[in-house]
Amino acid sequence: MGGLIPNLDGASQIYAVFGDPVAQVQTPRLVNPIFAAAACNIFAVPFHVTPAQFDSAWDAFSMLDNVAGIGVTVPHKVAAARKCATLTPTAEAVGAVNSIQRSADGSMHGALFDGTGFVLGIGARRARLAGARVLMVGAGGAGRAIAHALAGEGIASLALVDLDPDAIAFTAWMVNGLLKREAATALDPLAEARFDVVINASPIGIKGNAGFPISPEALHSDMLVADIAALSGETQLLRDARAAGAATSDGNDMLQAQIALIAGFASGLPAGTPLGA
Template sequence: MTSMINLDGASRVYAVFGDPVAQVQTPRLINPMFATAGINTFAVPFHVTPDQFGATWDALAALDSIAGIGVTVPHKVAAAERCDTLTPTARAVGAVNSIQRGPDGRMHGALFDGMGFVLGLGAARVRLAGARVLMVGAGGAGRAIAHALAGERIAALELMDLDPASVAFTADMVNEVAGAGTAFAAVAHSGSAYDVIINASPIGIKGDARFPVPGTALTADMLVADIAALQGDTALLRDAKAAGAATSDGNDMLQAQIALIAGFAAGLPAGEALGR
């Protein structure tokens, strides 16, 4: 049984902001990791509305007892604008989900969605090299994943989203990272053969929209990832498993990301997971 550290005068708080915040999993997942590592820090949720965000940030950021701040919807962009420094991914995407408070009070922002996705693939990560990838969803998480994919030696990334501006932003961002004037990322076009398919949209958990790739098009040599799948398989993952494809769900990404967030909250450099 994991021993828990009791709060004392030296305890520090990793504040987690959200609106709403009741659904946030970070405190439940990260506090046992702190306890196992013997780190006297506690993740605590705070229901912070957009109107309260600035004042709450300023008050907590001024306190030495604050180890950092985690943010979820709708604060990822606003938090990035208040950070003193940003990791390359956070700067490119314009959003953060974890902020480390330095000993001097400076706030250092990071975005671990993309790195969490890649690490969460485990052994299947090797399938990214040389792959033609289709990603559906070019919002905040999709942009971070796209940024991470650019460093995984994939062959091409095609993007699909209901918002053309989101696709254009993500494609431009990734092409800038890839460099050499390549059209590495572009709007998806029908008829392509994909090696990797990623759902970074709410399709499958909200609304009645159907995933744009039919189940009959999935094959055993594909890798199919659906970050929307946190409580049971989506239709996409059921079809992928029926086809014999390798799969990854949102829990794979979440577990990898939590280890990265725990490390950052504990004062480690961005990208160093706690306990690994």
């Protein structure tokens, strides 16, 4: 930890990060120096928690007084939201969380910073979102959060791909309600479509052998391609996008943009308050 993090002691608290897989998760590496700089005796630690283990792990950590909270990544963001006592307005609208604050009585309070992180993380390229034709693969917790934020940026359309048709239906319903028009639908694989923005919000590229559902030949130089699965290494999608001359963004861009908010919430501050601000 480079000397930035003080030694653990009996008063230390743990911010557990649940994921499956979890080896690629960068939250502990990024948030621990923020805790240390703010003199917070909190340590973020990754835990490999499968869906079958999730309920038991959640119950165990919510009972421990030295747990400050839980961060969740794929595939737990929707399941965690259902177990929280309260949700921030964005988390409630999306039905997912990525950061949970534990109160002294053991109750858990969920927030979602992925959407904010995504639009801030792409920097000046955020201007491309207004009026954009977007393809997004993955309509789980992170995908829903990004879709919510995309609607706020005034996209023209959103084509969705997910193995779960209910996830697509919910995300489309949410976006269409926010935009007050029929902008979001499931991708029609037979239709000819050209996109301005392509987003991978699924585990494709880090888990399993599934390939991305559009060919490298469909990528072009005036496109923005974001792969939030890419954290500790480059995915094939990003390699193909760079080869096509497209602008790219990975999961670190999104995470860096929201990490101070995650740190603040984990340390007990109101949602949306960065630690050290």
